[in-house]
Amino acid sequence: MSQRKFLKKVSKALEDEATRDFGLAMAGKPSSYRSAPYAVAASPDQAKLARKATGLPQPAFALAIGASPATVRSWEQGQKRPDGVASKLLRLLARKPELIRDLKKDSLGEHLAR
Numbered sequence: 001m002s003q004r005k006f007l008k009k010v011s012k013a014l015e016d017e018a019t020r021d022f023g024l025a026m027a028g029k030p031s032s033y034r035s036a037p038y039a040v041a042a043s044p045d046q047a048k049l050a051r052k053a054t055g056l057p058q059p060a061f062a063l064a065i066g067a068s069p070a071t072v073r074s075w076e077q078g079q080k081r082p083d084g085v086a087s088k089l090l091r092l093l094a095r096k097p098e099l100i101r102d103l104k105k106d107s108l109g110e111h112l113a114r
Contacts, residue, residue, distance in 0.1 A: 041081035042090045048076045050090040053097035064103040065089060 042050075051061045051072065058076075062069040067086070074080040075090075082090060093100060 040087065041083070042075070042087040044076055044078040046087075046094060047072070047082065047090055050094040050097075051076070053094050054100040055097070056100065060104075061100075064100055065093075 051058065054061060054064075056064065058072045059069045062072040065072075065086075071080070075082050075086075081087075
């Protein structure tokens with residue numbers, strides 16, 4: 001087998017494997033593409049529940065979590081879905097709204113340092 005044919009065959013095999021793994025990852029199943037399933041994005045109701053549990057208006061909540069007010073608004077209206085880390089943060093704040101105090105301190109310190 002020529003080197004060119006060999007490289008083409010190997011390239012095709014790698015591409016097929018990557019396609020299969022990507023499909024598994026997108027289905028939320030472990031694969032070599034991604035070692036853990038994707039986090040499930042928080043729903044608009046979960047986003048609103050987290051913010052309301054903290055007692056903050058959208059602009060203050062956005063500042064505390066490091067997002068823009070437009071982003072928080074779009075999550076709550078269902079126009080956008082928060083990514084994995086943001087979804088986990090929203091779920092955590094819904095369960096433990098008192099944690100927003102620590103986030104506000106960090107955000108205020110960063111904001112004042114600018």
